[in-house]
Amino acid sequence: MSFGMRISLPDPTQFEVVFRSITGHTIPLVGGISTDSRECRSGDLYIAIAGERVDGHDFVDNAIKNGATAVMVAHPVETDVYQVLVNDPVEAIGAVAARWRSQFDIPVIAITGSNGKTSTKELLRHIFNAQFAVHATEGNYNTSIGLPLTLFQMMQAHSISILEMGANQPGDIGALCSIAHPTHGLITNIAPAHLEGFGSIEEVAHTKAALFRAMSDKGTAFVNLTDPRIAEMTQPKNSITFGLTAECDYPADIHTEPDGTLSLTVAAEDIYTGSSNFSFAKNIIACAPIADSLNVPWDLFRDRVASFQPPQGRCAIKKFKNMTIIDDTYNANLESTIAAIDYLTGFSGNGRRILVFGDMFELGDQSEDQHTKVGQKCAAADLDLVYTVGTETIATNATMVDGPEHAHFDSKEELETALQNVIKDGDKILVKGSRGMAMETIIDTLVN
Numbered sequence: 001m002s003f004g005m006r007i008s009l010p011d012p013t014q015f016e017v018v019f020r021s022i023t024g025h026t027i028p029l030v031g032g033i034s035t036d037s038r039e040c041r042s043g044d045l046y047i048a049i050a051g052e053r054v055d056g057h058d059f060v061d062n063a064i065k066n067g068a069t070a071v072m073v074a075h076p077v078e079t080d081v082y083q084v085l086v087n088d089p090v091e092a093i094g095a096v097a098a099r100w101r102s103q104f105d106i107p108v109i110a111i112t113g114s115n116g117k118t119s120t121k122e123l124l125r126h127i128f129n130a131q132f133a134v135h136a137t138e139g140n141y142n143t144s145i146g147l148p149l150t151l152f153q154m155m156q157a158h159s160i161s162i163l164e165m166g167a168n169q170p171g172d173i174g175a176l177c178s179i180a181h182p183t184h185g186l187i188t189n190i191a192p193a194h195l196e197g198f199g200s201i202e203e204v205a206h207t208k209a210a211l212f213r214a215m216s217d218k219g220t221a222f223v224n225l226t227d228p229r230i231a232e233m234t235q236p237k238n239s240i241t242f243g244l245t246a247e248c249d250y251p252a253d254i255h256t257e258p259d260g261t262l263s264l265t266v267a268a269e270d271i272y273t274g275s276s277n278f279s280f281a282k283n284i285i286a287c288a289p290i291a292d293s294l295n296v297p298w299d300l301f302r303d304r305v306a307s308f309q310p311p312q313g314r315c316a317i318k319k320f321k322n323m324t325i326i327d328d329t330y331n332a333n334l335e336s337t338i339a340a341i342d343y344l345t346g347f348s349g350n351g352r353r354i355l356v357f358g359d360m361f362e363l364g365d366q367s368e369d370q371h372t373k374v375g376q377k378c379a380a381a382d383l384d385l386v387y388t389v390g391t392e393t394i395a396t397n398a399t400m401v402d403g404p405e406h407a408h409f410d411s412k413e414e415l416e417t418a419l420q421n422v423i424k425d426g427d428k429i430l431v432k433g434s435r436g437m438a439m440e441t442i443i444d445t446l447v448n
């Protein structure tokens with residue numbers, strides 16, 4: 001979990017009232033909250049969090065030096081600024097955030113899942129922006145720290161909220177739901193991601209299903225029947241089903257146009273995606289029942305889909321000279337990697353199809369098996385060249401005996417040099433890897 005986060009508070013006066021009602025502490029008015037002493041600004045509340053490697057209490061002096069006027073701590077520290085002493089700063093700020101959330105009677109849509117959370121959230125935000133004043137998760141603020149900070153930016157002017165919920169271990173989603181109290185819930189899919197924390201895909205499914213379990217009788221769950229593990233979950237009282245099956249409330253079909261782009265039929269409504277990305281098509285299918293249930297007209301829905309631009313690092317298309325670079329560097333697991341390869345091979349026109357692939361992290365004892373499966377996918381797909389980098393992708397490279405031309409590199413710098421020597425006009429290059437691999441630096445080197 002990343003603790004380095006900061007927000008500005010839009011209503012410091014009301015925050016002080018809510019904060020006092022939960023903690024009993026009357027703190028000075030604060031203009032922001034930070035969990036990173038380096039990011040503190042004048043008038044901030046600094047939350048000291050003890051992590052596995054770093055203890056935020058060790059940096060209270062630095063936070064004060066940078067302007068913090070109050071600190072939340074789990075044990076007393078030597079300082080002249082106001083101290084809020086609590087048993088657990090993460091739980092305490094979560095309780096304050098839950099009270100803050102209770103002030104608002106608006107739809108709160110929670111999105112979780114193994115893949116596609118952020119891209120689905122951003123598409124839904126783009127759709128709703130045409131009709132609502134939207135409050136939504138920014139960046140990776142989807143954790144036990146990030147979600148409370150996100151909620152503090154919810155204001156009376158907002159008419160809808162979209163919250164992304166991430167999970168690295170059992171119980172995470174249930175804990176986030178107890179803070180956010182969502183009125184609507186979507187689980188995008190279940191896949192083997194973060195297995196180091198969960199141990200098994202069954203535990204992943206159980207943890208994600210907490211979103212549905214958290215739905216009150218007035219809440220609405222959007223259930224993806226295409227995903228077998230989601231289809232098996234106990235559905236709340238008010239559930240709307242969707243998927244690539246006729247047996248649901250919003251049945252969908254995906255069609256391939258002559259130019260290789262995809263169009264959809266969702267509940268008898270035709271939607272043109274303008275994209276060859278199957279993951280994007282699935283995101284649209286997931287967003288359709290949510291938008292329709294909240295009275296977004298279908299024509300407006302189609303217009304917003306057509307004008308959507310994917311977030312940085314999520315199958316974003318970049319044109320460089322006469323080459324096409326697909327930036328899918330935000331993160332990677334087996335399912336999202338296979339989907340990205342399908343996206344690459346679905347591109348129409350001439351030119352080589354090249355995959356640049358870095359390690360997938362947090363797969364535990366299944367890492368070798370899943371990297372091998374990526375290699376098998378590459379061998380069977382219509383790829384011309386595969387370059388891998390890292391330690392786990394050694395298994396990927398070793399699997400492609402009868403597949404495309406391939407090579408493995410120990411460093412990104414070696415890969416960049418080799419890639420620059422072989423690329424040519426017309427190439428379509430997909431760059432993919434886990435966040436910790438920072439594969440976007442390879443794209444930066446290519447372009448710059």
